[in-house]
Amino acid sequence: MALSETGRLGCGRDVDxxxxxxxxxxxxxxxxxxDCQAARADLAGLASATTAMVETDRDDDRLxxxxxxxxxxxxxxxxxxxxxxxxxxxxxxPDAAGQVTISEQAVxxxxxxxxxxxxxxxxxxCRVTVVNEQPGQAPASGGGxxxxxxxxxxxxxxxxxxxxxxxxxxxxxxxAVERRVGVPVASIAIHVEDLHDA
Amino acid sequence: xxxxxDDADDAPRPEAATPADRALRESTLVVRAQDGDVASFERLVxxxxxxxxxxxxxxxxxxxxxxxxxxxxxxxAWRRLPTLKDPQAFHAWVYQLMTRQCLNxxxxxxxxxxSLTHEGDVGHDPHRxxxxxxDPPSAAAQTSALGAGLDVALTTLPAExxxxxxxxxxxHLSYPEIAYAIGVPVATVxxxxxxxxxxxxxxxxxxx
Numbered sequence: 001m002a003l004s005e006t007g008r009l010g011c012g013r014d015v016d017x018x019x020x021x022x023x024x025x026x027x028x029x030x031x032x033x034x035d036c037q038a039a040r041a042d043l044a045g046l047a048s049a050t051t052a053m054v055e056t057d058r059d060d061d062r063l064x065x066x067x068x069x070x071x072x073x074x075x076x077x078x079x080x081x082x083x084x085x086x087x088x089x090x091x092x093x094p095d096a097a098g099q100v101t102i103s104e105q106a107v108x109x110x111x112x113x114x115x116x117x118x119x120x121x122x123x124x125x126c127r128v129t130v131v132n133e134q135p136g137q138a139p140a141s142g143g144g145x146x147x148x149x150x151x152x153x154x155x156x157x158x159x160x161x162x163x164x165x166x167x168x169x170x171x172x173x174x175x176a177v178e179r180r181v182g183v184p185v186a187s188i189a190i191h192v193e194d195l196h197d198a
Numbered sequence: 199x200x201x202x203x204d205d206a207d208d209a210p211r212p213e214a215a216t217p218a219d220r221a222l223r224e225s226t227l228v229v230r231a232q233d234g235d236v237a238s239f240e241r242l243v244x245x246x247x248x249x250x251x252x253x254x255x256x257x258x259x260x261x262x263x264x265x266x267x268x269x270x271x272x273x274x275a276w277r278r279l280p281t282l283k284d285p286q287a288f289h290a291w292v293y294q295l296m297t298r299q300c301l302n303x304x305x306x307x308x309x310x311x312x313s314l315t316h317e318g319d320v321g322h323d324p325h326r327x328x329x330x331x332x333d334p335p336s337a338a339a340q341t342s343a344l345g346a347g348l349d350v351a352l353t354t355l356p357a358e359x360x361x362x363x364x365x366x367x368x369x370h371l372s373y374p375e376i377a378y379a380i381g382v383p384v385a386t387v388x389x390x391x392x393x394x395x396x397x398x399x400x401x402x403x404x405x406x
Contacts, residue, residue: 001400003392003395003396003399004396005392005393005396006392007388007392016388016391016392043395045344045347045399045403046348046398046399046402049344049345049402050368052344052345053345053348053349053368054368056345057252057255057256057368062261063248063252063261063264064251065247065269066265066269069265070240070243070244070247072269073243073269073273073276074239074240076276077240077273077276078236081234081236083234084233084234105233105234108234108235109235112230112235116220116222122226123226124226125229125232125233126233153229155223155226
C-alpha cells in the first residue's frame with residue numbers, strides 16, 4: 001500500500017492532494033508518478049464508497065429525529081427563554097386592578113417582524129427601554145412608560161440604499177409598535193452591523 | 199424606463215410573503231436566538247437535527263443513542279448560545295457540541311465495557327460494546343460490497359480518528375472547523391485523517 005501513517009507519499013506529495021483529485025482524471029504529475037498512481041488505486045474504492053455513504057445516510061429514513069424531539073427541545077428553550085427586561089407599560093391609576101407590563105423580547109419580536117417585511121434586510125439584536133418624559137425624575141407611582149426607545153442592529157444586502165431604508169423602517173417600526181403595544185416610540189437607533197451579498 | 203426622482207422610492211419594498219416563512223441568514227437566526235427569540239432557535243434546530251443525527255449514527259452506530267445525543271446537544275446549544283461570540287461560527291460550534299457528546303458517550307461505553315470485561319461477562323468485540331448492539335447498516339449499504347466494507351471498517355476505527363474522518367468526509371467540515379470541534383491543533387487533525395484513510399483503505403481492501 002502506497003499510503004502511509006505520515007500522509008506523505010514517496011514522491012513527496014501529500015495524500016490530501018491525491019484525495020482531493022481522486023474523483024477527477026489524474027493531473028500531469030499523477031499521470032506519470034508511480035507513487036501517486038498506487039495511492040490513487042488504494043483510495044479509489046474508499047472514495048466511491050464515501051460518496052455512496054453520504055447519499056445513503058441522507059436517504060436513510062431511519063435517520064430522522066425521534067417524534068416529538070424537536071417539540072421537546074423547543075419547549076425547553078421556551079421555558080428557559082431569556083426575555084430581557086420587563087417594561088412597565090401603563091401607569092396604574094389608583095383604582096386600576098394592577099400594572100400592565102411587557103417583556104423586552106415581545107417588543108423586539110414586533111420590531112424584527114417589521115424588518116422582515118423589507119426585502120434583503122434582516123433585523124438582528126434589539127434592545128428596548130422605557131423613556132419617561134422628564135429624565136432624571138423618578139417615574140410616577142406605577143412607573144408606566146410614556147414612550148419607548150428602540151436600539152436595533154441590521155444586516156442589509158449590498159445593493160440596499162441605507163438612508164431611504166432607515167427612514168421607511170423607522171416609520172414602520174414606530175407604527176407597528178404603537179399599534180400593538182399602545183405606547184409611542186420616541187427614538188429608534190439603527191446600527192447597520194453588516195452588509196451581505198444579495 | 200421611469201427615472202426615479204424620490205429617494206424614498208428606493209426603499210426596499212415590503213415583501214408579499216409571510217415574514218415568518220422568509221429565508222434568513224444563519225448568522226441572523228443565531229443572533230436572534232441569542233437575543234431570546236425561540237422561533238429563530240427552532241429554525242436552527244430544524245436545519246441541524248438530521249445532520250447531527252447522521253453524525254451521531256456514524257459515531258455511535260446506534261440510532262436511539264444518536265437521537266438522545268442530538269437532543270442533549272441542541273438543548274445544550276440553547277443554554278450555551280449566549281457564550282458564542284461569533285455568530286458565523288455557529289456551524290462548527292454546534293458540531294463541536296455534538297461531537298463531544300458522542301466522544302463522551304463512547305468513553306463511557308468503553309469504561310462500562312472494561313469493568314464488565316474484568317468481571318468476565320463480555321468478550322472483546324468491536325461491534326458489540328457494553329450492551330449496545332450496533333444498528334445494522336442501511337439496505338442500500340448492504341447491496342454493495344464496498345459500502346459494507348466501509349461500514350465495518352469505520353466501526354473499527356478509534357473514536358478520535360473516526361470523528362475527524364466523519365466530520366471531514368461525510369459532513370465536509372474544513373480542517374480548522376474540525377480542529378475547533380474536537381479541540382486539537384489543525385496538524386493533529388491532518389494526521390488523524392491520514393491515519394483514518396490508511397486504516398479504512400486497508401480495511402476495505404479485504405472486501406474487494
